[in-house]
Amino acid sequence: MPILTKLISMQEASLHNSKDDCWIVIDGKVYDVSSYLDEHPGGDDVILAATGKDALDEFEDAGHSESAKEQMETFCIGELDPSSPATPQLDIVSKExxxxxxxxxxxxxxxxxxxxxxxxxxxxxxxxxxxxxx
Incomplete structure (x- = not known):
């Protein structure tokens, strides 16, 4: 397995949330699954719904096989930057x-x-x- 050197913030990963450009984060690693969406047995909407957060729970709940986990490693493009916020910052509406x-x-x-x-x-x-x- 190659050594991952690229650190990607969750905010950057969450910007890639379309069918043509889709990144997901699972257990601190960032995967570019854009080319895999049409092949995913569960459909592309399942993956698209998991963007913008660490989707480890959803991934494990789906019961992926060992071969699916090995295949997933081919899509890995980097690791989640631990110094960046876990979720993108939201605009807070004034209470006034x-x-x-x-x-x-x-x-x-x-x-x-x-x-x-x-x-x-x-x-x-x-x-x-x-x-x-x-």
């Missing part, structure tokens, strides 16, 4: 967003108070007309 929405609704009701007052006024007027004609 609901407050901004509430503030916007409050501003609208302050500026457009005439609409509900007009509706109530017309309703009262129509009610009096109806009551007076009876």
């Amino acid at each position: 967003q609901p407050v901004e929405i509430t503030k916007t609704l409050k501003d609208l009701t302050e500026h457009y108070w005439a609409v509900p007052v007009t509706v109530v006024g017309i309703s009262v007027f129509v009610g009096f007309l109806y009551w007076w004609r009876k």
